[in-house]
Amino acid sequence: MAAIGAFCVSVNREICINARMPGKCATCAEVCPHGVYALDPITGEMNVQNFNACVGCRICAEFCPANAIRINPAESEYVSRYPWTLAAVEEIHYKAQTGEYMLRGFGTIGPTPNFDTITVVPSQIASAAPLDKYREECDMEVVIGEDTCDKPIRLKAPFVWAAMSFGALSKEAKMALAIAAAQTGIATNTGEGGLVPEEAWLSRGYTDKERTRKKWEPGGYLIVQWSTGRWGVSVDYVNAGDAVEVKIGQGAKPGMGGHLLGAKVTEDVSRVRGVPVGSDALSPCRYYDVQSLEDMKHMVAFLRDVTDYQFPILFKLGPSRPYADVAACIEAGADAISIDGLMGGTGCSPDIVTQGVGIPTIACIPPAVQALKDCGVHHKVKLIALGGIRNGLDTFKAMALGADAVGFGSAAEIAMGCRVCYACQKGNCPYGITSQKPEMRARLDPVEAGKRLANFIHACTEELKILTMLSGHRRTADLSPEDLRAMDLNTAAITGLKLIGYERPLAMWEPDYLPVVDVSGDGRHGRNGHNGRKKVGARNKRSS
Amino acid sequence: MKTIDAKAKGLKAVNSTLKKLLNGQPVAVKNASHLHGLGAGLKHGEVVINGSAGDYLGVLNSGATIKVIRNAGKYVADNMTAGTVIVEGSTEYGAAQYCYGGAVVVRGDAGDFTATMNKGATVIVCGDVGDEAGTYMLKGDLIVVGDAGKDFANYLIRGSVYLGGKWKSLGHNTQVEPLTDEDIAKLRAYFEKYEIDADPTVFKKIVAASEKPFYN
Numbered sequence: 001m002a003a004i005g006a007f008c009v010s011v012n013r014e015i016c017i018n019a020r021m022p023g024k025c026a027t028c029a030e031v032c033p034h035g036v037y038a039l040d041p042i043t044g045e046m047n048v049q050n051f052n053a054c055v056g057c058r059i060c061a062e063f064c065p066a067n068a069i070r071i072n073p074a075e076s077e078y079v080s081r082y083p084w085t086l087a088a089v090e091e092i093h094y095k096a097q098t099g100e101y102m103l104r105g106f107g108t109i110g111p112t113p114n115f116d117t118i119t120v121v122p123s124q125i126a127s128a129a130p131l132d133k134y135r136e137e138c139d140m141e142v143v144i145g146e147d148t149c150d151k152p153i154r155l156k157a158p159f160v161w162a163a164m165s166f167g168a169l170s171k172e173a174k175m176a177l178a179i180a181a182a183q184t185g186i187a188t189n190t191g192e193g194g195l196v197p198e199e200a201w202l203s204r205g206y207t208d209k210e211r212t213r214k215k216w217e218p219g220g221y222l223i224v225q226w227s228t229g230r231w232g233v234s235v236d237y238v239n240a241g242d243a244v245e246v247k248i249g250q251g252a253k254p255g256m257g258g259h260l261l262g263a264k265v266t267e268d269v270s271r272v273r274g275v276p277v278g279s280d281a282l283s284p285c286r287y288y289d290v291q292s293l294e295d296m297k298h299m300v301a302f303l304r305d306v307t308d309y310q311f312p313i314l315f316k317l318g319p320s321r322p323y324a325d326v327a328a329c330i331e332a333g334a335d336a337i338s339i340d341g342l343m344g345g346t347g348c349s350p351d352i353v354t355q356g357v358g359i360p361t362i363a364c365i366p367p368a369v370q371a372l373k374d375c376g377v378h379h380k381v382k383l384i385a386l387g388g389i390r391n392g393l394d395t396f397k398a399m400a401l402g403a404d405a406v407g408f409g410s411a412a413e414i415a416m417g418c419r420v421c422y423a424c425q426k427g428n429c430p431y432g433i434t435s436q437k438p439e440m441r442a443r444l445d446p447v448e449a450g451k452r453l454a455n456f457i458h459a460c461t462e463e464l465k466i467l468t469m470l471s472g473h474r475r476t477a478d479l480s481p482e483d484l485r486a487m488d489l490n491t492a493a494i495t496g497l498k499l500i501g502y503e504r505p506l507a508m509w510e511p512d513y514l515p516v517v518d519v520s521g522d523g524r525h526g527r528n529g530h531n532g533r534k535k536v537g538a539r540n541k542r543s544s
Numbered sequence: 545m546k547t548i549d550a551k552a553k554g555l556k557a558v559n560s561t562l563k564k565l566l567n568g569q570p571v572a573v574k575n576a577s578h579l580h581g582l583g584a585g586l587k588h589g590e591v592v593i594n595g596s597a598g599d600y601l602g603v604l605n606s607g608a609t610i611k612v613i614r615n616a617g618k619y620v621a622d623n624m625t626a627g628t629v630i631v632e633g634s635t636e637y638g639a640a641q642y643c644y645g646g647a648v649v650v651r652g653d654a655g656d657f658t659a660t661m662n663k664g665a666t667v668i669v670c671g672d673v674g675d676e677a678g679t680y681m682l683k684g685d686l687i688v689v690g691d692a693g694k695d696f697a698n699y700l701i702r703g704s705v706y707l708g709g710k711w712k713s714l715g716h717n718t719q720v721e722p723l724t725d726e727d728i729a730k731l732r733a734y735f736e737k738y739e740i741d742a743d744p745t746v747f748k749k750i751v752a753a754s755e756k757p758f759y760n
Binding site: 100103229230233234235236238261262274275276278279280282284288289291295298299301302305306309 | 555603682
């Protein structure tokens with residue numbers, strides 16, 4: 001989808017400096033990291049050499065001193081020639097020429113079932129009165145591992161930064177996320193690319209390794225990720241944070257491991273990961289050292305042991321069979337479970353996988369919540385919803401569906417300055433977020449980007465507070481599906497929410513609508529993908 | 545030598561006792577085959593497992609020397625960064641995976657996926673290895689004195705793989721190179737150090753064909 005041929009580059013030659021005075025300006029060719037423009041060395045004329053290479057990052061338009069460049073999506077093509085859009089045609093040409101499939105960054109493109117077809121129900125006279133956002137308090141704290149470990153995590157607001165690795169992101173971007181976590185009291189995550197040393201003290205609010213000067217209050221948390229590639233992992237690494245996250249999968253490419261192409265494996269990245277410079281660091285799709293759920297339980301046991309039973313153990317799931325997968329994580333001993341929906345982003349993935357594999361976020365949450373309820377641990381084992389969460393409104397909806405917190409990945413990159421060009425894998429990010437090139441990285445100031453990220457969290461926190469209080473709650477933990485309504489049949493069918501106007505869940509969600517659970521174990525009739533697992537209740541137990 | 549009897553004890557109790565006792569003296573552990581993750585994350589000391597060990601023995605080892613008198617289970621020395629693990633018997637599936645450094649010596653046979661994603665350790669198997677040994681190895685040495693199974697050293701990226709016997713099939717992105725004098729000296733030194741009876745001159749050396757076999 002739209003990895004090439006998706007944008008039209010227009011240069012207004014009447015105001016373009018180069019068009020009037022060849023040789024006088026070559027800004028667009030200098031700043032474009034994708035080879036769209038070419039400067040004729042003899043005539044000094046600037047030309048658009050390769051329209052298809054434009055990814056829509058718009059760095060040329062921003063730098064053009066004459067404001068002569070417009071980058072527009074080839075939108076009319078989508079309407080007039082669908083499904084044979086210009087992008088589809090060019091992609092086939094690319095494959096025919098090279099024999100290679102498309103890779104790209106970021107998440108799913110195009111409409112999928114999402115939070116926009118859910119509306120929030122405010123309080124009026126019949127229900128508990130609304131509360132005053134401006135003059136009353138709202139409790140948003142989320143505690144992970146309260147009963148299971150010595151040092152639980154206490155998030156000041158129900159947000160985390162989604163796991164994004166050093167390698168996928170620049171060092172400066174990783175530092176910015178840590179600084180923002182410290183300023184807002186939330187958690188940042190190493191991702192699977194090892195530890196950027198600064199993350200360890202910046203995330204706690206300190207400016208120096210010795211932790212003598214605390215600059216950012218209240219101080220945040222660092223989650224270290226334990227993943228299938230085990231890049232940069234040692235006993236010191238797993239003890240460097242406040243929690244360990246066991247990555248099973250992610251929304252952008254569930255069933256596959258992390259992809260870091262050689263273009264981004266610089267000497268620094270190579271040193272941390274142990275991969276040769278320029279070699280593709282492709283994480284395995286599964287743990288080579290886990291063959292069963294029993295093994296996973298043992299893995300959790302030794303992770304608790306090497307961290308001296310101090311830290312929570314988190315799991316991160318891709319969007320597959322949310323009910324069964326969440327139940328398995330609970331059985332394995334998770335203190336919190338992140339479930340990353342279809343819209344979850346990435347630094348690099350085969351396009352067809354990001355585009356066409358996995359369950360949308362809104363469809364992941366209800367079965368995940370049901371699994372937590374059936375296991376008796378809803379709101380004890382925390383559920384963190386990831387994948388396409390953009391603001392406090394999406395957060396409220398995810399939490400009212402039953403999640404305890406949400407994670408921002410793509411939105412965090414955008415808060416740092418990303419323009420969503422889907423070309424993170426190339427390593428040319430002109431905003432220095434997903435590039436390892438020194439000249440690009442120099443454009444991202446970690447403190448400034450950290451401030452932008454913290455501002456974003458502050459704004460989303462206020463949005464969540466507004467919605468929580470106008471629906472009559474003093475604590476975000478008290479939100480429930482009754483605070484939401486589905487605005488169309490599809491959403492009501494997917495989520496079990498009451499349908500607007502109808503004011504009830506659809507009949508298929510009513511108790512005893514369907515006969516009893518599948519016990520064959522063949523998976524063909526299983527509810528919520530649980531394949532007849534023992535502890536599982538029938539769908540008619542699901543709350544609306 | 546102090547001995548911990550691990551019978552009917554859990555991982556937390558045995559590992560915490562082990563850490564306390566490892567103060568400049570070797571410690572023996574017996575009846576520990578039910579424990580998975582024994583000796584996890586040790587930074588120093590010498591541990592002898594009298595009998596067999598369970599899975600994940602010495603996981604995240606970062607400096608200790610661990611010796612198993614009989615067999616070890618799955619994933620022995622998983623994700624080790626430094627130290628030595630010696631198994632006098634055989635190991636099951638996935639020995640010495642994800643290791644960044646240190647040495648693992650298996651005197652008997654090792655199972656499938658041995659030394660997968662080795663990133664710098666020296667892994668020596670005196671018997672045979674199963675299928676897919678040395679998969680996606682990124683650095684270090686894998687030395688197999690006996691025979692190897694299918695897809696040996698599959699998608700090797702860097703490091704050296706030495707085989708004394710035969711393989712069922714050789715993995716992708718590999719090429720066989722003649723042994724150099726340095727290779728023979730290195731193998732001889734390892735064999736002397738770990739008292740292994742093998743002739744280094746008959747080994748085949750396998751290296752990566754390319755450091756970038758996946759995407760152009």
